[in-house]
Amino acid sequence: MRDVFIAGAGMHPFGKHGPDIKLESMGSHAARAAMRSCGLSGRDCEALYAGHVFGGPVAGQRIGAQIGLSGKPISNHENYCSSGATALREAWIAIGAGMFDIVLVIGVEKMTDRIKGGVRPDPDDIDAAEGFIFGAGHALSAVRYMADYGATRADIAAVAVKNHAHSVHNPYAQYQKPISLEDVLGARAIADPLGLLDCSPISDGAAALVVASAAGLRKLDITSAPRLRACALVSGTVQRGLGDVNDEDVSRRAGQTAFEMSGLGPDEIDMVEMHDCFTIAEIVRLEGLGFLPKGEGGRLTSEGHTSIGGPLPVNPSGGLLSRGHPVGATGAAQICEAFWQLTEQAGKRQVEGARSALAYCKGGSVSGTDGASVTTIVLTR
């Protein structure tokens, strides 16, 4: 497989945008910003990979027609919240195989005009018919986590405080103001014990990446760019027996695949963009990947272990909780952040000396399994 690089990145700010801000215009905005960032023209871009969940048929082609890519190979990719990362993985495979030298990846989502009250599985999944929504699933996880490990409600809430503090310095983030522990604990109840600030918001937004081979970099006159070392994808497995619901076997397998593929272990990762769709999720997934000891993640978060300036910065962008979570866009936005961090363009949220980054997304659920899709991507300088 050939080496594959990230040559450029661009975003449309995440937020609750009005009905006049369409999915196509956000996707186009992010794409053009990414192309401008590395001097890529529509003519020289060979393909487009679009990740989204609720954008309807051929959303990628609707964007492609706006930005000079009509006629090119365009495909649409859906893996619920891992859609953007899945689109990038497909681009990585194609470039690695020698099919293209320069392609565009766009993750995009318009949610505020079509999703109300919470996201949930497909209606034909029996969990959905029983009233399962993802917030409730994470509440069940939090209840068990506190019972099994003695973690406090405050330790879990600390994830939200940290991530909102990080995104004060992220101009693309949905929220750019700090919040206090009291704000999180006192927020409107969603599914006990989780409240509104334990949950990522409903968001609109887009993020785009220019992905290139070494020959593509030369064509763009770029002498060095961060390299994609691994784009791992696993699905959850059907669970057997009565184990620990927070065991995160799916995360362990995703991490193992990415670590083997990249030749790097958890100790060699300088920063993580983690899928904090809910506060408790950041904790259990970091533990599942082997970054933090089981049961210690909440306490370590409270102690600053995963803050910028700490031993392992997690979500310097603000994560899903504070950067926002337009579901198809998040996977691509995580790599935009990793790209800016590794090229020292992250401004006041810069992780000093970051040479390696890991980005993790978990999308969807299937009744009786430990998750639908998990992507784990490793990018290095």
Add this chain to the structure above:
Amino acid sequence: MHDFKSFRPDVFRATPAVLFASLCDACGAKCFPPRESCPHCGSGADPRTVELGTTGRIYSVTTVRQAPPDLPTPYLLAYVDLPDDGVRILSRIEGFDEAPAIGTPVALVASDIDRTGTDELKFAFRPAPQVGKDA
């Protein structure tokens, strides 16, 4: 007279209430919901359908207070463990004033589905009397 229908006859019989699982004779794995091929052993033999026990214990529980407009809140959702079958069920919980403690015994029932304009029944668990080992 109404003929009350299960919302998913492949997974749940409403009268009397019982949940169906798939059992693989090659490896002994029991799965809920039932699967067409065994997800654990890949033996190629088709699993067969079996009935699960109807009593279990709360493994984790939450009170849902905000949901999409078609789900009236608050409602209780839980993981219920069926220890004799070694199977965990994600289910609505009913008949409690507030979320019960982890370990509370519960029993399977049929219950009106949230959607109006339909007589379909979903499964749920309600409080069960304590069952001793000798019962």
